Amino acid sequence: xxxxxxxxxxxxxxxxxxxxxxxxxxxxxxxxxxxxxxxxxxxxxxxxxxxxxxxxxxxxxxxxxxxxxxxxxxxxxxxxxxxxxxxxxxxxxxxxxxxxxxxxxxxxxxxxxxxxxxxxxxxxxxxxxxxxxxxxxxxxxxxxxxxxxxxxxxxxxxxxxxxxxxxxxxxxxxxxxxxxxxxxxxxxxxxxxxxxxxxxxxxxxxxxxxxxxxxxxxxxxxxxxxxxxxxxxxxxxxxxxxxxxxxxxxxxxxxxxxxxxxxxxxxxxxxxxxxxxxxxxxxxxxxxxxxxxxxxxxxxxxxxxxxxxxxxxxxxxxxxxxxxxxxxxxxxxxxxxxxxxxxxxxxxxxxxxxxxxxxxxxxxxxxxxxxxxxxxxxxxxxxxxxxxxxxxxxxxxxxxxxxxxxxxxxxxxxxxxxxxxxxxxxxxxxxxxxxxxxxxxxxxxxxxxxxxxxxxxxxxxxxxxxxxxxxxxxxxxxxxxxxxxxxxxxxxxxxxx
Numbered sequence: 001x002x003x004x005x006x007x008x009x010x011x012x013x014x015x016x017x018x019x020x021x022x023x024x025x026x027x028x029x030x031x032x033x034x035x036x037x038x039x040x041x042x043x044x045x046x047x048x049x050x051x052x053x054x055x056x057x058x059x060x061x062x063x064x065x066x067x068x069x070x071x072x073x074x075x076x077x078x079x080x081x082x083x084x085x086x087x088x089x090x091x092x093x094x095x096x097x098x099x100x101x102x103x104x105x106x107x108x109x110x111x112x113x114x115x116x117x118x119x120x121x122x123x124x125x126x127x128x129x130x131x132x133x134x135x136x137x138x139x140x141x142x143x144x145x146x147x148x149x150x151x152x153x154x155x156x157x158x159x160x161x162x163x164x165x166x167x168x169x170x171x172x173x174x175x176x177x178x179x180x181x182x183x184x185x186x187x188x189x190x191x192x193x194x195x196x197x198x199x200x201x202x203x204x205x206x207x208x209x210x211x212x213x214x215x216x217x218x219x220x221x222x223x224x225x226x227x228x229x230x231x232x233x234x235x236x237x238x239x240x241x242x243x244x245x246x247x248x249x250x251x252x253x254x255x256x257x258x259x260x261x262x263x264x265x266x267x268x269x270x271x272x273x274x275x276x277x278x279x280x281x282x283x284x285x286x287x288x289x290x291x292x293x294x295x296x297x298x299x300x301x302x303x304x305x306x307x308x309x310x311x312x313x314x315x316x317x318x319x320x321x322x323x324x325x326x327x328x329x330x331x332x333x334x335x336x337x338x339x340x341x342x343x344x345x346x347x348x349x350x351x352x353x354x355x356x357x358x359x360x361x362x363x364x365x366x367x368x369x370x371x372x373x374x375x376x377x378x379x380x381x382x383x384x385x386x387x388x389x390x391x392x393x394x395x396x397x398x399x400x401x402x403x404x405x406x407x408x409x410x411x412x413x414x415x416x417x418x419x420x421x422x423x424x425x426x427x428x429x430x431x432x433x434x435x436x437x438x439x440x441x442x443x444x445x446x447x448x449x450x451x452x453x454x455x456x457x458x459x460x461x462x463x464x465x466x467x468x469x470x471x472x473x474x475x476x477x478x479x480x481x482x483x484x485x486x487x488x489x490x491x492x493x494x495x496x497x
Contacts (some may be wrong), residue, residue, distance in 0.1 A: 006065075026108070026253050028103065028104055028107055028108060029104075031100045031103055031104045032100050032101055032104050036100075036101060037080065037083060037101065037485075037488055038076070038080050038101035038102070038104050038105055039099075039104075039148050040045055040484075040488055040491070041076050041079050041080050041083075041484060042072070042076050043106060044134075044484065044487070045072045045075050045076045045079075046072060047137075048075075048130055048133055048134065048239070049129075049130075049133060049486040050071040050072055050075060050126075050130070052125065052126035052129055052130075052152045052396065053071035053074070053075065053130075054070075054071050055121075055126075055128045058424060059334055065139045069092060069111060069115060073105065073111075074111075074115075074116065075130070076105055077092060077102065077105055077106070077111065078092075078114065078116070078119070078120060078477055078481075079477070079480060079481050079484055080101055080105065081095075081102070082460070082477055082478055082480075082481035083458075083481050083484065083485055084101070084456070085458045085459055085460065086100075087460055087464045087474070088464060088484045089113040089114075089116040089117035089120070089464075090113045092111070092116055093110065093111060093112065093113040093116065094114065094256040096108075096109075096110055096111060097110070098145045100122075119339055120465070120473065120474065120477065121465055121473050121474070122472045124469070124472075124473045124476070126481060127473065127476050127477070127480070128297070128418070128476065129478070130480070131476060131480055131483075132297045132298055132299075134480065134483060134484075135273060135297070135299070135483075135496075136298075138269075138483070138487065141494050142494075143267045143268070143269050143271065143487070143490055143494060144268055144269055144271050144272065145266050145267050145268035145269075145275070146266055146300055146302060147302055147304065148265050148266065148267040148300055148302060148303065148304045148305075148306065149265070149266060149267070149273065149294070149302040149304070149305050149306070150264070150265045150266075150267060150305075150306045150307070150442075150446050150447035151262070151263075151265075151286075151287060151290050151306070151307040151311060151447065152262075152263055152265070152308065152443075152447035152448060152451070152486055153260050153261060153262045153263070153283045153286060153310075154260075154261050154263065154308065154451040154454075155248045155249065155251070155256075155259070155260060155261070156257060156258055156259050156260075156261045156277075156455075156456065156461065156462065156463060156471075156475070157250075157254075157256050157257065157258045157461055157462035157463070158239075158240040158242055158245040158257045158462070158463055158466070158471065159241075159242060159462070159463060159464070159465065159466045160241045160242035160245050161241075161257060162247065162255065162256060162257055162357040162467070163242055164239040164241045164242065164257065164347045165238065165239050165240075165241055165247065165257070166217075166235070166237055166238065166239075167234070167235075167236065167237055168218075168233075170240075171214065171217050171218055171221060171238060171240055172218065173428050174214055174240055175211065175214030175215065175217075175218060178207065178210040178211045178213075178214050179214075180332070181207050181210070181212055182204070182207040182210075182211055184206060185203055185204050186204070187209055191275050194317070203398055205339055213240060213241055213242075213243070214240060217238045217239065217240045217243040218238075218242040218246065219238060219243070220238050220243040224236055224238070239257055240247045241466070242257065242467060244259075244279050244467060244468040245257045245258060245259060245468075246258070246259075246278060246279050246280075246281060248260065248281050249281075251305070253351075254483065258287070259277050259278065259463070259468060259471055260274065260277070260278045260279070260280055260281065260282075260283070261277055261280060261475050262275065262276040262277070262278065262283075262286050262289070262290055262477070263275050263447070263450050263451065264290050264293070264294065265446055265447050265449070265450055267306075267442065267446060269486060269490060270446050270449045270450065270486060271483050272450050272479040272482055272483055272487055273294065273297075273299060274290060274291060274293040274294050274297060274299075275293075275475050275476055275478075275479040276290065276293055276472070277468055277471055277472040277473075277475055278468075279468060282310060283307075283308075283310040283311050284310065284311070284316075285321045286311070287305070287307060287311045287316045287320070288316065288319050291305070291323065291325070301323060301324075302325060303325065303326060304324070304325070304326040304327075304328060304439075305320065305325055305327055305328065306328045306329070306439065306440060306442070306443050306447070307327075307329045307443070307447075308326070308329060308330070308443065308447075309329055309330045309331065311329050312329040312332065312425055314331065314384055314418070314421075315383070317423055317424050317427045318423050318424070319359050320420065320423075321423035321426070321427070322423075326430075326434055327427060328431070328439055328440055329431075329440075330431065330440065331427070332432055333354070333438075334413075338352040338353050338354060339352065342407075345404065345407040345408055345409065346403075346407030346408040346409075347404070347406070347407040348404040348405070350368065350404065351368060351401065351404055351405040353415045353416070353417060355367075355368050356368070356373065356389075356415050358417075359372075362387075363375055364389075365389045365415055365417075367391060367405070367413065368401070368405075369399055369400075369401055369405075371391055371392070371395040371396075371399070372391070372392075372395075372414060373389040373413065373414075374389060374390065375387055375388070375389055376388050376389065376390045377412075378419075381416070384418050384419075385418065385419040386416050386417065386418050386419065387416070387419060388414060388415075388416050388466065389414065389415045389416075389417070390412055390414045390415075391411070391413045391414075392412060392474055393411055395412070396411030396412045396413055399411075450479070450482055453482055453485070454478050454482060458478075460478055463475075
């Protein structure tokens with residue numbers, strides 16, 4: 001037992017009085033350190049030609065009208081915001097009150113979210129020029145290697161939800177209702193002149209936008225119907241709020257409304273050199289558009305392009321050969337390509353076309369049971385020359401593997417093989433070389449790194465704007481922010497080189 005006497009009286013606490021006022025001195029230059037990303041981005045923006053962003057500014061010195069924000073500030077704010085995992089104009093407006101980097105950039109002034117939102121989507125051409133200028137600066141500094149490009153795609157969620165997809169009947173019904181609302185508002189406006197003009201204008205604008213979305217959805221539906229058999233038209237669905245988007249696999253076994261973002265990355269520093277957006281769910285037809293984007297940006301045609309097997313098609317191989325570009329992508333073996341059609345035809349996997357051996361310099365085939373198939377026809381299918389081989393009816397009728405080999409069609413068995421072009425033969429031979437296999441191993445490490453930064457590190461998994469044009473512009477902002485982040489990482493090494 002302690003013999004000490006406990007203290008007498010109440011415990012003394014420091015008072016917290018929020019009703020008092022105080023006068024504080026704030027030095028904005030002391031808000032962030034010398035090497036803070038906001039300073040580097042501001043310095044970088046000052047070196048770029050931002051005149052294209054200011055061409056539509058109507059305010060001039062010596063004339064009436066409110067002054068506008070300089071492009072250098074708005075560009076810096078958006079690039080910095082994307083590096084800080086912020087993609088909302090309203091969120092940026094709130095953050096300028098307390099986030100050190102944004103407070104320093106804006107010098108404590110509040111930038112209206114409407115101004116920020118409009119600036120992000122209204123200057124696509126100027127943004128493309130800025131993106132290309134920054135790449136040219138990196139090229140001059142020796143940071144990038146434009147001779148080897150890696151191509152990859154990733155699915156990005158759209159603003160539209162899965163519940164916005166409807167069939168033709170529902171789309172027509174919604175469009176009819178939207179037009180009815182617009183007519184009602186026009187009628188009420190003429191009858192009630194005392195109605196608040198701002199409220200009336202807002203209601204009519206919302207109604208017009210609903211009609212425009214409905215018309216766009218039906219137009220997109222007609223476009224998709226033209227490319228599908230009439231028997232499938234009843235199952236086609238289009239989003240009424242964002243017609244260009246499609247349902248795409250989300251990587252977790254489900255589907256989401258989204259876009260396919262195509263990213264071209266150079267091999268040396270993992271810098272994004274081009275970015276595009278499409279509503280196509282696969283990458284089969286995205287390789288050549290990616291090369292076109294590089295040329296449109298003024299970049300040289302790469303010597304080598306590395307991609308995954310989603311881009312490996314005969315058409316892509318032919319076009320890359322015409323452009324004298326070395327195409328490195330694994331070719332899916334013939335057995336894997338034939339598996340789907342064979343299953344639908346009732347043919348067992350042991351009897352796909354790859355199981356038949358060529359003989360007599362390609363003029364005959366030997367089936368797994370030792371019977372001979374001869375050439376009966378040469379034709380073009382989807383632009384690819386093919387040779388049709390057929391077995392004797394008597395051989396197939398006596399064969400113990402008739403059902404497994406001939407499938408639902410019955411005998412005699414026919415096998416269709418493509419006649420490979422010179423470009424295709426060279427490509428297949430090239431992909432068997434150990435040097436090409438070693439080069440391809442770099443693909444996942446480099447090509448998927450920007451996806452990881454955008455979607456994993458920055459958690460930018462969904463676009464903030466609707467429509468493929470505006471979403472494509474936002475994708476360009478994300479790519480620019482990513483490149484700036486890589487430049488901040490590389491600066492010290494470049495400065496000491």
